[in-house]
Amino acid sequence: MYCRNCGAAVNEKAEVCMSCGVRPLNGNKFCQECGAETSEKQEICTKCGCRLVGAGSSGVKIDGSSGMVYPSDPPKSPTTATLLSCFITGIGQIYLGQTLKGIVWLIGGILLSLATGGILALPIWIAVMVDAYRIGKKLESGQPVGQWEFF
Ligand SMILES: [Zn+2]
Ligand SMILES: [Zn+2]
Structure with a gap:
């Protein structure tokens, strides 16, 4: 999988990303499945179609x-x-x-x-x-x- 904060490839079990030191799913800039760039409010990756996971579901509702x-x-x-x-x-x-x-x-x-x-x-x-x-x-x-x- 990929770090959602910096886009670096990280181990599936990694607690934190070795490149940026942030929890891999604690970001909103990259897709965790393919590493494509995503935007802050995006829910689905437009490149691989996967649902983006992470902490960033603070959307207005x-x-x-x-x-x-x-x-x-x-x-x-x-x-x-x-x-x-x-x-x-x-x-x-x-x-x-x-x-x-x-x-x-x-x-x-x-x-x-x-x-x-x-x-x-x-x-x-x-x-x-x-x-x-x-x-x-x-x-x-x-x-x-x-x-x-x-x-
Ligand atoms: Zn990272
Ligand atoms: Zn993707």
């Missing part, structure tokens, strides 16, 4: 199972989220990745507005926009947020 929303790359715009929630309550939150929260805002907002004869419609509308903006800002600054994190 929305992971519903952990209940966290991770920042996307490029980051989603807080302004777009605010505008979306301005038009339809909760859509901005769904856009940002807080799907469930957005749906609850949407349905809950309508129900609460109806139940209060529209008295709460304006405060909810404003709160949802502020929420979308602040959550968007956190994600934009690279900070993960909880599925149910508010403001």
Whole structure:
């Protein structure tokens, strides 16, 4: 196999690469199967078709199972989220990745507005926009947020 850090051929059982001193799979610059150059975010080697292994699976993703929303790359715009929630309550939150929260805002907002004869419609509308903006800002600054994190 090849060192994923420097591309040197290394023994299958080697703890560290003898050329660079790094654990052979602790890199993202070369394919461990054929030694071809790979890029940081690549998952499959374009030369041999093998799945690249290693520590570098820190890719940006929305992971519903952990209940966290991770920042996307490029980051989603807080302004777009605010505008979306301005038009339809909760859509901005769904856009940002807080799907469930957005749906609850949407349905809950309508129900609460109806139940209060529209008295709460304006405060909810404003709160949802502020929420979308602040959550968007956190994600934009690279900070993960909880599925149910508010403001
Ligand atoms: Zn190496
Ligand atoms: Zn390869």
